[in-house]
Amino acid sequence: MIQIINKDACCGCTACASICTHKAITMQSDELGFFYPKVDKEICTNCNLCEKVCAFNEHYDTSCNFKEPLIFAVRHRDIHEIETSRSGAAFIAVSDYILERGGVVYGAGFTDHFKVIHKRAVNTEQRNEFKGSKYVQSDLTGIFEQVKADLKMGYTVLFSGTACQIAGLSSFLGSSLKKNLILIDIVCHGVPSPYIWRDYITYLEKNINRKL
Numbered sequence: 001m002i003q004i005i006n007k008d009a010c011c012g013c014t015a016c017a018s019i020c021t022h023k024a025i026t027m028q029s030d031e032l033g034f035f036y037p038k039v040d041k042e043i044c045t046n047c048n049l050c051e052k053v054c055a056f057n058e059h060y061d062t063s064c065n066f067k068e069p070l071i072f073a074v075r076h077r078d079i080h081e082i083e084t085s086r087s088g089a090a091f092i093a094v095s096d097y098i099l100e101r102g103g104v105v106y107g108a109g110f111t112d113h114f115k116v117i118h119k120r121a122v123n124t125e126q127r128n129e130f131k132g133s134k135y136v137q138s139d140l141t142g143i144f145e146q147v148k149a150d151l152k153m154g155y156t157v158l159f160s161g162t163a164c165q166i167a168g169l170s171s172f173l174g175s176s177l178k179k180n181l182i183l184i185d186i187v188c189h190g191v192p193s194p195y196i197w198r199d200y201i202t203y204l205e206k207n208i209n210r211k212l
């Protein structure tokens with residue numbers, strides 16, 4: 001069963017919780033709000049699937065990787081898209097292509113009170129919420145299962161996230177479902193704490209004496 005002894009070896013991607021058919025794993029926040037898996041030992045059957053799926057596992061499957069990366073510099077042609085995105089809006093160009101062909105797009109958006117979570121979009125209006133960097137760890141609870149269900153239904157899926165989230169999803173899905181899957185991992189030095197983000201919002205609200 002998965003046990004996080006060294007926090008550096010877990011990015012909170014939820015692959016382990018998602019693969020557990022017994023629902024023995026829940027993602028719980030530590031004192032800074034970062035997500036880590038917690039195993040209910042009463043329910044766990046010690047099948048070890050959670051350990052195998054972990055992208056921090058030394059047997060992580062890299063067989064789909066290119067031997068040498070192909071590198072392109074990309075910038076959207078529409079200046080409005082660049083101005084409303086974080087960088088060159090490559091994400092917008094690729095996701096437009098997917099949406100125009102009836103595919104679905106996943107990315108980081110917001111839920112109640114600016115909490116950052118991953119979401120599913122089927123049109124540009126929903127997708128536009130994913131524009132821009134949210135400098136905080138996003139909550140992926142239930143998302144990997146949703147991606148899998150979409151792929152099984154025959155949708156083309158574009159999933160965007162940090163490199164470690166992408167590695168987790170890729171490992172969770174295995175090779176058979178990846179034909180219609182496109183992965184975009186953003187350049188990322190690491191995600192800041194969700195509780196610092198939450199406390200910052202509380203601080204701002206105290207200063208202006210109303211809800212943001």
Ligand SMILES: Cc1cc2nc3c(=O)[nH]c(=O)nc-3n(C[C@H](O)[C@H](O)[C@H](O)COP(=O)(O)OP(=O)(O)OC[C@H]3O[C@@H](n4cnc5c(N)ncnc54)[C@H](O)[C@@H]3O)c2cc1C
Nearest residue numbers: 085086087088089090091107108132134160161187188189
């Ligand atoms: C946590 C974090 C760390 C970063 N570190 C670096 C860095 O070290 N060096 C550097 O040059 N750039 C860094 N960036 C910037 C990032 O690489 C750019 O935001 C990205 O390249 C924007 O490309 P775009 O204009 O095509 O995307 P946009 O059109 O602006 O779309 C934003 C994309 O980022 C994704 N995204 C936004 N927030 C999150 C999040 N919290 N978790 C997962 N996915 C998210 C969205 O799903 C979407 O795909 C970081 C961004 C984040 C969120």
